[in-house]
Amino acid sequence: MPVLLALLALLMVLSLTIGRVWLDPREIVHEVFSPAPQVAGLIVTELRLPRTLLACLVGATLGLSGAVLQGFTRNPLAEPGLLGVSAGASLGAVIAIYFGMASLFEFTAPIMGLAGALGASALTFALGRNGGTMALILAGAAVSGLAGALISVALNLAPNPYAAYEIMTWLLGSLSDRSWNHVLLILPFVLVGCTMLLYTARGLDALSLGEIQAQSLGIDLKRLRLLVVLGTALSVGASTSVTGAIGFIGLVAPHLIRPFVGAHPRKILLPAAVLGALLLLLADIATRLIRIGPEIKLGVITSLVGTPFFFWLVVRLRRTSP
Amino acid sequence: MMLVAENICVRRGGRAILDAVALEATVGEFIAVVGANGAGKSTLLSVLAGLLQPDSGRIVFKDRPLSQFDGSALARMRAYLPQNPRCEWPISVERLVALGLIPRLPTFGGFSADDEQRIARAIETGDLMDHRYQEATSLSGGELARAMLARAYVGDPEALIVDEPIAGLDPKHALDAMRRLKSFANDGKLVIAALHDLTLAVRYTTRIIAMRSGRVESDGPVASAMTTEMIRRVFDVEARVLGSGEDGYVDFIGN
Numbered sequence: 191m192p193v194l195l196a197l198l199a200l201l202m203v204l205s206l207t208i209g210r211v212w213l214d215p216r217e218i219v220h221e222v223f224s225p226a227p228q229v230a231g232l233i234v235t236e237l238r239l240p241r242t243l244l245a246c247l248v249g250a251t252l253g254l255s256g257a258v259l260q261g262f263t264r265n266p267l268a269e270p271g272l273l274g275v276s277a278g279a280s281l282g283a284v285i286a287i288y289f290g291m292a293s294l295f296e297f298t299a300p301i302m303g304l305a306g307a308l309g310a311s312a313l314t315f316a317l318g319r320n321g322g323t324m325a326l327i328l329a330g331a332a333v334s335g336l337a338g339a340l341i342s343v344a345l346n347l348a349p350n351p352y353a354a355y356e357i358m359t360w361l362l363g364s365l366s367d368r369s370w371n372h373v374l375l376i377l378p379f380v381l382v383g384c385t386m387l388l389y390t391a392r393g394l395d396a397l398s399l400g401e402i403q404a405q406s407l408g409i410d411l412k413r414l415r416l417l418v419v420l421g422t423a424l425s426v427g428a429s430t431s432v433t434g435a436i437g438f439i440g441l442v443a444p445h446l447i448r449p450f451v452g453a454h455p456r457k458i459l460l461p462a463a464v465l466g467a468l469l470l471l472l473a474d475i476a477t478r479l480i481r482i483g484p485e486i487k488l489g490v491i492t493s494l495v496g497t498p499f500f501f502w503l504v505v506r507l508r509r510t511s512p
Numbered sequence: 513m514m515l516v517a518e519n520i521c522v523r524r525g526g527r528a529i530l531d532a533v534a535l536e537a538t539v540g541e542f543i544a545v546v547g548a549n550g551a552g553k554s555t556l557l558s559v560l561a562g563l564l565q566p567d568s569g570r571i572v573f574k575d576r577p578l579s580q581f582d583g584s585a586l587a588r589m590r591a592y593l594p595q596n597p598r599c600e601w602p603i604s605v606e607r608l609v610a611l612g613l614i615p616r617l618p619t620f621g622g623f624s625a626d627d628e629q630r631i632a633r634a635i636e637t638g639d640l641m642d643h644r645y646q647e648a649t650s651l652s653g654g655e656l657a658r659a660m661l662a663r664a665y666v667g668d669p670e671a672l673i674v675d676e677p678i679a680g681l682d683p684k685h686a687l688d689a690m691r692r693l694k695s696f697a698n699d700g701k702l703v704i705a706a707l708h709d710l711t712l713a714v715r716y717t718t719r720i721i722a723m724r725s726g727r728v729e730s731d732g733p734v735a736s737a738m739t740t741e742m743i744r745r746v747f748d749v750e751a752r753v754l755g756s757g758e759d760g761y762v763d764f765i766g767n
């Protein structure tokens with residue numbers, strides 16, 4: 191954990207210096223604290239600092255919610271989008287872009303995205319409330335499918351190629367050109383959502399014995415389910431609505447942490463959040479370093495790097511299973 | 513009376529799983545619930561443990577209706593083990609046993625030194641010292657059953673409700689488990705276990721509740737309840753019951 195935090199701090203500094211304009215850390219310190227900042231100071235405080243913080247917030251959210259959902263479903267394939275939250279947020283934002291609302295007011299897309307996330311998770315919860323964890327997973331898959339289908343409709347019926355292109359690029363996920371306003375917009379949702387997710391820790395531990403034993407240990411499964419769904423809806427929903435859907439971080443981070451904490455569900459949560467922030471920051475720095483034609487989108491990088499991890503998972507499973 | 517069940521009915525899809533079951537149990541008893549597959553033993557145990565709300569009737573635990581307990585308070589007083597309990601993550605045996613202390617933990621904060629001692633003691637009495645740091649998912653069936661039993665008694669509950677605790681155990685560990693359950697009862701606790709091994713039931717338990725089609729067919733002290741007549745009615749097989757107590761023996765002949 192201290193190693194992870196130190197690495198994260200290092201990457202945050204790196205993230206401030208790297209970009210179209212390379213900055214010297216000493217220059218940054220000097221500029222940020224000077225009364226009349228020059229261009230370099232403005233780049234750092236208005237562009238790179240919010241971008242870096244946003245990467246940390248979103249990455250931590252993905253890592254934490256992935257760890258919570260894997261513990262909750264006791265399924266190593268669970269990821270933050272499992273309950274339909276990401277798909278719902280994407281749909282909301284896409285609707286905003288499709289009807290041209292996004293260009294009228296900067297925050298229409300994020301706000302619509304958040305509404306979509308909350309709507310989707312409410313639908314998932316209503317559908318899967320009474321059937322245990324499996325029903326909740328199936329309901330999440332159904333809601334994701336529906337939102338995905340509606341996004342396809344929007345792409346299909348896009349009034350002009352430019353609108354379709356805008357929707358596509360938004361869906362690929364990015365952190366570029368995000369401002370302090372974006373950070374402030376999602377901060378309360380992320381904080382409340384993540385707090386709710388952290389409250390599930392003890393329940394997740396008990397769930398390693400299965401639902402019946404967890405219940406016999408005094409865990410209120412209904413309350414736990416509500417915390418998981420609402421916490422994910424708020425934190426992941428807010429994150430996705432600002433950055434677009436970013437895959438694999440939430441799937442990979444808990445896996446990398448698990449062996450180091452003896453597979454204990456509760457102990458995975460915080461390190462997974464830190465690692466999630468670290469991985470997303472790393473991916474975002476990569477998008478700034480790789481310059482082949484147009485910007486490589488964040489979601490593309492995480493998928494490209496994340497997929498081999500899946501292969502590794504399969505290979506390891508083949509080796510350990512009889 | 514420690515535990516009283518009044519007129520418990522549970523229906524599923526128009527069929528009565530439990531039909532007007534009533535019983536009273538007190539400290540020091542080791543009760544074997546016996547019966548054929550599907551007789552309602554597991555359902556009865558879940559209802560007694562407060563995990564399943566019956567369609568009618570009520571459970572009174574220590575003079576208070578079960579519905580008045582909150583989950584943690586109840587979990588501190590009674591432990592429950594389902595059939596074939598499983599562990600879903602490769603956590604160590606020590607941590608698995610520690611999960612039994614969850615209802616005793618304060619809202620914030622982890623295990624105290626006292627808790628760690630309880631865990632160590634439970635691991636020792638469960639004959640699990642060699643497996644202490646082993647991953648629970650790599651244990652054999654019998655070892656896992658012992659670890660789960662240790663998980664159930666680590667919190668020192670007043671009542672222990674266990675569903676087929678010796679299924680899949682080798683003879684030595686089956687005898688060990690029965691002896692341990694018996695000693696809980698002797699320590700002034702209430703033990704209720706669903707059992708299929710009638711010989712071990714005769715030797716170790718104090719009372720037999722025989723179930724058939726969701727009803728209590730017979731209920732009484734082990735010496736008088738375990739008869740060829742009861743076995744014929746409940747299991748539909750001919751059996752011979754020899755002796756009682758420590759030398760008791762039940763042999764099935766055929767149907």
